[in-house]
Structure formats: C-alpha cells, structure tokens
C-alpha cells in the first residue's frame with residue numbers, strides 16, 4: 001500500500017461570483033504535502049480567484065476550503081504564517097529598495113537568520129540597492145521571489161512566478177522548486193508556460209471558464225497522450241495494416257516513410273512494422289503541449305479526473 005498522504009489544501013464545490021460575473025464555479029481539488037501542483041488555464045479561467053480564496057483574500061460564495069486544515073475565511077492569519085505568496089501583480093513600494101523590502105518583510109516574519117535570504121539574493125542576482133520604481137519587471141519579480149521563499153514556508157503559492165524572468169533565472173527557479181519539495185514542502189503555482197509546467201509540476205489542474213476541466217498527474221497524462229512514430233521502409237508499406245491497429249492513426253505516408261500517432265501500447269505497432277520490413281524508426285517523446293492546448297480550447301470535454 002502507498003504511504004498515506006496528507007492533503008495540505010482541500011477545495012470542494014468552490015464557487016465565487018462577482019455580482020453577475022462568474023469567477024469560479026464548483027471547483028474541486030486537493031494538494032498533497034510535498035508536491036508541486038500547477039494551475040493552468042486561459043486568461044480569465046479563475047486561477048487567481050482560486051488562489052486568493054485559499055489565502056483568505058476573497059470570500060467564497062459557496063463551497064468549502066481548507067488550508068492546513070484551517071478555514072481561510074476565519075483563520076487567514078494562521079495560514080499566512082506558514083505560506084510564502086508571490087502575487088500575480090506584485091505591489092512593491094516605489095520608493096523603497098529591494099533591501100528595504102526584504103528587511104521589512106523579515107521583521108514581519110520575525111526572521112533573524114539572513115543566510116538563506118542572502119543565498120536566494122545571490123542565486124537570483126536580485127538587485128538590492130535600487131528603488132523599486134527603477135527596477136525592471138524581471139528584477140522586481142526576483143525581489144518578490146526572495147520574499148516568498150526566504151522564511152522557508154511550508155506552502156508556496158506563486159501566481160505566474162517566472163513571468164519576465166530571463167532563461168538563466170528561470171533555471172534557478174526550477175532548481176529551487178525541486179529543492180523545496182525535496183525538503184518536504186509544497187508548491188502551488190500558476191503558469192502560462194506549458195513547457196515549464198511539464199518540467200516542474202507533478203499534478204496539474206486545468207481551469208477553463210471558471211471550472212476544472214481536468215486534474216491529473218503529469219506523468220499519467222504523458223503516458224496516455226499520443227506519441228509520434230516515424231517508420232522507414234525499403235519498399236512502401238501498406239498503411240491500412242497500421243490503420244487497423246487500436247490506438248494508431250496514420251498521420252502521413254509518403255513512399256517508404258510513414259508517420260503514425262500512437263496512443264497506449266506500442267507492441268502491436270512494432271510487430272506490424274517488423275512484418276512490413278521496417279529499416280528505421282524515430283519516436284518522439286510524448287509532448288503535452290497539444291493535449292494542454294486541446295483542454296484550453298475545450299476539445300477534451302469537461303470531465304474532472306483525479307489521477308495520480
């Protein structure tokens with residue numbers, strides 16, 4: 001039996017309306033201790049609204065939310081003590097430098113040991129001596145990231161954390177995410193970067209028009225998503241041999257080359273390829289971009305699974 005997991009966040013039938021405008025409708029998910037959980041979805045899907053409810057910044061219209069077993073509507077203070085939050089629209093005081101922001105924040109958090117903070121500043125190359133008004137977007141974001149991570153919170157809630165960051169700083173962020181979960185802590189982040197989500201996230205929740213369209217493990221999505229196989233033959237093969245196989249689609253065929261999309265088991269396709277005298281094979285790793293984009297477009301139907 002797998003070891004029991006503890007849900008740090010549990011959301012059930014969560015709905016929030018803004019007057020006549022819809023915010024989110026009937027949202028359900030859980031986040032387990034020590035995982036990286038990703039929120040994806042088109043603009044206006046409801047990611048920020050959900051995050052704000054978790055932190056007690058918005059009240060739900062209906063439904064239930066627990067973070068560390070606490071109700072954000074009544075116990076936000078206790079929740080926030082254990083959270084590092086990077087808001088989507090980071091508001092820094094224009095006249096204060098990065099160092100002043102970090103000092104203020106350390107005082108609020110009662111943080112006296114500056115070593116981890118200093119390491120983070122160095123890793124991100126955060127500029128500490130410039131007033132926030134003169135910082136570029138990426139450099140403001142680095143200050144926000146240091147503020148979110150520096151007190152080693154149990155739960156990090158990061159709304160589009162890598163927006164504006166250059167690729168080297170994005171790599172540093174990715175390392176930090178891995179180290180944080182290796183330390184048993186938990187991360188929720190929203191992103192529009194599908195590639196980043198595939199690299200970092202263990203379970204993903206895709207929202208669309210305020211509803212959950214899927215919640216699933218990224219690895220299980222990868223296992224079930226189609227992979228592209230290109231086969232080469234000395235003599236043109238018979239494409240219908242492949243078309244008859246379950247889960248196989250012929251994308252194109254051209255003389256001795258055939259390109260297939262294969263979902264699920266590959267063995268029957270490999271046997272057919274050998275029977276036809278294949279001389280070469282190229283397989284491309286399943287890419288979730290297309291699958292994610294399908295969910296964004298609403299093509300996959302709105303069934304919420306909760307895989308591994």
Ligand SMILES: Nc1ncnc2c1ncn2[C@@H]1O[C@H](COP(=O)(O)OP(=O)(O)OP(=O)(O)O)[C@@H](O)[C@H]1O
Nearest residue numbers: 018021022023041042043044045046047048049050
């Ligand atoms: N304060 C508010 N007042 C009115 N409507 C709001 C408010 N906040 C959010 N909404 C509405 O709720 C819906 C979800 O918005 P939300 O900001 O949560 O989306 P999002 O997924 O974070 O989008 P993005 O990717 O653009 O940041 C939208 O229709 C939005 O207009």
